[in-house]
Amino acid sequence: MTDEAALEQTRKAIQKWKKKRGSLIMALHEIQGIYGYVPWDHAKVVAEEMGVALARIYEVLTFYNFFKLESPGKYIISVCDGTACHIKGGASVIDAFAKHLNINPGETTPDRLFHMQIVRCLGCCGLAPVVVVNGKTYGKVSPADVPSIIDEWKKKEAL
């Protein structure tokens, strides 16, 4: 999709929120839903369409952890560090991913392939520690399992 077409897509997607006061966050959700983050040029479209200053939009975007300002990468690795996972060694799994991908939690690899984030409880504590990659759940993960999980998705990418 060209940049212009993408901006047009955003413009269309937020039409339904335009007239409603207090729906800036919903419009931003809409954009993040499409692109996985809120790109600068698209935030500008929101500013224009909704008549909200870009400064205010960025205040909202940076206030809520949920919103991302950079492309989060193709494969999103969510490592749980909720209570149960933490007790079962979630932190060491996070460290292992950080070491193997050479990124900190919340960061994306330079090739934009992997993004790692820490989440609090995925609702399947019996499987602790839990890792989810693009919807696929891995249970009882140990640091030793980490390279194979990464390889699995790298192989998928190579196909």
Place this chain on the structure above:
Amino acid sequence: MTKMIKLKIDNLDVEVPEGTSILDAAKKVQVEIPTLCYHPDLEPTAACGLCIVKANGRMLRSCCTPVMEGMEVITRDPEIVNERKTVLKLILSRHPNECLTCLKNETCELRQKAAEFGFRQDNFKKISLSHEDAPLDCSTRSIVLDPRKCILCGRCVQVCQNVQNVWALSFLNRGLKTRIAVAGNLTLDESPCIKCGQCVAHCPTGALTEYDDTGIVWRSLMNKEKYCVAQIAPAVRVAIGEAFGKDPGEISTKKLYSALRRLGFDAVFDTNFGADVTIMEEGSEFVERFAHGKGSLPLITSCCPAWVDYMQKYYPDMIEHFSTCKSPHEIVGALTKTYYAEKKGLDPKDIMMVSIMPCTAKKYEIRRNESMYASGCQDVDVSLTTRELARMLKQAGIVFDELKDEEADSPLGEYSGAGTIFGFSGGVMEAALRTAYRLVEGKELDDVDITPLRGVDEGIKTMEMPLGGKTLKVAVAQGTGNVGKLLDEVRDALNRGEESPYQFIEVMACPGGCIGGGGQPTGVTNKVRKERTKGLIMDDKKSSIRKSHLNPDVQKLYEEYLDKPLSEKAHHLLHTTYNAVPVYKK
């Protein structure tokens, strides 16, 4: 009628209108509750917690708590003082101890509070923050943002967003990571910032300051090869005294001339002369459009560079309505390096032209586009704020208030009362009407005091007067936050194919006009703005000549050099162009 509320503050009886805050009520009984984030120009936000008091057994922030009937307020006891000290200690724990080298050290409100509360050591370990190493943002060369010194009071954000409607600064992130910054981590130069400096005027600490240009001025003054020329803006003369303990509004024009000579300037001119020339050009431009139908109405004034930047960013479709006439100091700059240089046999390259301005945006204006180089080199080399000049005078050991009065140099120093009122909101319009009347009616306006356009309380002032058999409607806006309403009204009328509701519009970006400019001595409130305005009104009143076209040196300038207003030479030297500028550069 407003309901009156009776209460006790520190056991003293107080009666104030309903809705008054405890903080304001306390002032009635000579009690000054300490504050940091509060500013009378702005809505109280209760950000800092320093103004805490006890009322009816509870601890409350007095800035945003309205009084209640029968309330018993205690503003000071050991527990309250302890709380306030804790608030200050926490702020200081994330504020660098750089007071010695900080540009705001003399006027920093945080430093003053730390002194008043008697801190003699750091009580808390310094907290290291993620943006601790954030670099200075000097990108505008007008305003400097040092995020490390920010105490998150929010004054700059409120003034930038709500008062000025510029929206360059914002609160980004949350919690400990909160900081004042531009959206998308851009620099101020890449942002909507118009360089008005109201953030600087309202910042209690050194987080926002002017871009200090005194270094190059000192070096030029020491350099024997340089012929240094200074000029002072209208609003500077009624404010600089404040830096030397004088009351706002006291006129120090002649002491300023004297002080600038003592500093080593070879010639001292007055921007007010340039203001008179501006009126000749802009007034003629208006008359051409209004009486002779040459060009579109309304005509909008363009002396204010922050307003120029705002208009180029937000109203580029209105460019044709903008007066092409340059601002007064640019006119003095261009004439110094041509007219004066020729008279004196000077090479313009050897002239160092320094403007003393109440303004931070003038620092941006001097390089705004190629028309600022009309003399063949940069017409104004440096623009200093009132504050920078005050610092230079102190460094030079000049005892300002004991100086003997001196006169400005000829031929760019003589000014009329119309030139001096350029410094307050409504003054440019008033000065223009005094001359436009002469140009259209062919006779002099008898009563030159056009009072409906004066004053700092109203954001938009309007007036009608008969002119050339028609009714002239003028409007004056102060503070860019008030401009939108006015220009939208004009734009809507024009889009509908109707005539503009106003034919002549004056805009000054800062509340109160230049007297309340971002480069003026700090601590400005409406009370100070009123006093400074009064000072300029007095300066005008006591002038023997109160109309720009009657200034003999202005007449001489046209006879000897420019021929007549709007001549080709005048256009080349005294007029400029505008172009659309993107709100964000990225």
